[in-house]
Amino acid sequence: MLNHQLDRVLHALADPTRRAIVERLARGPASVSELARPLPMSLAAVVQHLQVLEASGLVNSTKVGRVRTCRLEPAGLRAAEDWLHGQRTAWERGLDRLGDLLTGDDHQGGEPR
Amino acid sequence: MLNHQLDRVLHALADPTRRAIVERLARGPASVSELARPLPMSLAAVVQHLQVLEASGLVNSTKVGRVRTCRLEPAGLRAAEDWLHGQRTAWERGLDRLGDLLTGDDHQGGEPR
DNA sequence: ACAATACTTAAGCACTTACTTGACTATGGG
DNA sequence: CCCATAGTCAAGTAAGTGCTTAAGTATTGT
Numbered sequence: 001m002l003n004h005q006l007d008r009v010l011h012a013l014a015d016p017t018r019r020a021i022v023e024r025l026a027r028g029p030a031s032v033s034e035l036a037r038p039l040p041m042s043l044a045a046v047v048q049h050l051q052v053l054e055a056s057g058l059v060n061s062t063k064v065g066r067v068r069t070c071r072l073e074p075a076g077l078r079a080a081e082d083w084l085h086g087q088r089t090a091w092e093r094g095l096d097r098l099g100d101l102l103t104g105d106d107h108q109g110g111e112p113r
Numbered sequence: 114m115l116n117h118q119l120d121r122v123l124h125a126l127a128d129p130t131r132r133a134i135v136e137r138l139a140r141g142p143a144s145v146s147e148l149a150r151p152l153p154m155s156l157a158a159v160v161q162h163l164q165v166l167e168a169s170g171l172v173n174s175t176k177v178g179r180v181r182t183c184r185l186e187p188a189g190l191r192a193a194e195d196w197l198h199g200q201r202t203a204w205e206r207g208l209d210r211l212g213d214l215l216t217g218d219d220h221q222g223g224e225p226r
Numbered sequence: 227a228c229a230a231t232a233c234t235t236a237a238g239c240a241c242t243t244a245c246t247t248g249a250c251t252a253t254g255g256g
Numbered sequence: 257c258c259c260a261t262a263g264t265c266a267a268g269t270a271a272g273t274g275c276t277t278a279a280g281t282a283t284t285g286t
Contacts, residue, residue: 007129013197014124015244016116026203033262045245047264052243066253066262077201081194084126088190090139128274146232158275160234165273179232179283 005057006083009076012056017041018049025059025072032068118170119196122189125169130154131162135185138172142184 012018021035036046050070053059058077061070125131134148149159163183166172171190174183 003129003132006132007127010123010132011127014120014127016120017244019116019119019123019196022200026200026207028207031262041244042246043263044247044265048244063263068263072200072204074201074204077197077204081197081201083132084190084194084197087135087139087185088187088194091185091187091190094139094141130274144232154274155276156233157235157277161274176233179281181233 005076006079008056009058009080012052012058013080015049015052017046018053021046021049021053022058022072022077025070029069029071032070035070118189119192121169122171122193125165125171126193128162128165130159131166134159134162134166135171135190138183138185142182144180144182146180148183 013022017039020039024030024035024038032047032050033043035050036043039046050059050061054061056076058073059070060073061068063069126135130152133152137143137148137151145160145163146156148163149156152159163172163174167174169189171186172183173186174181176182
């Protein structure tokens with residue numbers, strides 16, 4: 001995935017309203033009004049949040065008649081998850097190597113400079 | 114984890130400069146100047162990014178003498194990872210149940226309304 | 227003591243974000 | 257045909273973000 005898209009995904013998820021929408025959509029598809037009903041803001045504001053989510057690739061929607069149905073697109077979620085996992089495990093592996101060094105158990109050779 | 118902290122973590126990671134800092138720190142601790150060197154901006158700007166990262170709990174730092182050493186704190190990364198994973202798998206389980214319904218293989222009973 | 231290093235703090239500025247309201251365009255039921 | 261429903265579009269605004277420069281404070285090497 002391009003850095004650019006990860007950018008959009010994380011930005012989209014950084015907002016609590018948009019996370020609430022994602023949480024709702026994780027339980028199944030919903031129309032714009034259904035998504036808006038529990039939220040303390042105008043429907044127009046919700047539509048704007050949906051545009052951000054759609055631009056990030058986290059959500060896609062199709063309009064049939066006058067109702068637009070939105071669903072979650074797990075790929076974007078997955079990409080962000082993978083990035084986070086990569087950083088965290090890289091760091092934790094580093095801590096492990098440090099632990100090995102301190103216990104004299106270095107299987108790779110070469111000390112830190 | 115409180116919604117509030119997830120908020121800060123995702124907001125912190127939504128910026129490419131801050132993600133670059135996290136990627137660097139995943140390979141091991143670094144001083145402020147070391148973090149700033151490859152980045153195309155002033156040191157003061159980097160310090161501001163570090164403040165955001167530290168407020169989110171993703172990074173902590175200790176100052177010895179005149180040099181502040183920053184390291185990654187994996188807990189925040191983990192919390193975000195878990196949230197993403199939860200949403201994604203909830204959605205995918207939903208898709209599975211839908212698949213089961215379509216193949217007549219519903220082991221839970223109760224059709225969608 | 228002096229100067230270089232490694233930050234720190236504050237003020238300011240362009241740009242973006244998260245809303246609002248108001249006007250508008252389908253679509254569908256009675 | 258009429259009206260409610262469902263959503264769209266366009267301004268406008270207050271607050272927040274990501275930088276900058278400039279001035280300041282400790283700490284360390286000579």
